[in-house]
Amino acid sequence: MDRIPILRMGEFLLVTIQVDMHDQLALRLQDDLTQAIDKKGAKGVLIDISALEMVDSFIGRMIADISGMARILDAKTVLVGMQPAVAITLVELGLSLPGVATALNVERGMQLLRQTLDEAHADSALER
């Protein structure tokens, strides 16, 4: 059965979507990723879609759902690498992915995740 690999990088998980996904594959990723967050205690998820040439409402919703589910599991999701043509089309389609953090590439996405984690650590230190 097809699966999109989920790589672990320290406290974070990295998913690189490199195939034109059919709907079941997208749903399986949602399942696999939420389980991986739980099992590995991941604090952040990077979803790299730089190879995706199209994001329709189904994939868009899958991404928004993953972000919401991860938040409930105390992990932050950053969507990285969206191609400009995909961004233009997605907004025109009517999906602007509210609540989903984005970054231009994996490197900046990683920075954003680290920053968010550091702030969270600082806050919890202050509370003590």
Added chain:
Amino acid sequence: MPTLHSSGELPLKSEHDMVLGRQMVRRLAQEQGFSLVDQTKIVTAASELARNALIYGGGGMLKWEVLLDGLKRGVRLTFQDQGPGIANIELALTDGWTSGHGLGLGLSGARRLVNDFELDSVVGQGTRVTVTRWK
């Protein structure tokens, strides 16, 4: 009047057909010299409409046509299913309205991504959506 340059058909019976359909539409748009943004728009519209034909229509056909109109080139796609049809077309074209579990952006969103959009539906007989994007 636009003239027909070439045409063909593809079944839409499974999710795999949807993926093949998207790839074919991408190829057609590339061959007509569409810009990357225009390619992405028609491929995305095709994906939405193919999914509708599959999920709500129980499967169907995708007919593609390459049109020539003077110096203009266009890709016209027709999605035909023999499903339950759409009782209230105006409602179905409203952003956010869905009879299923989607976001309700399929039809309304696809309409925004193309130049021409036509929807014919007969309750109990099926739905036909025709979209055209011009270069």
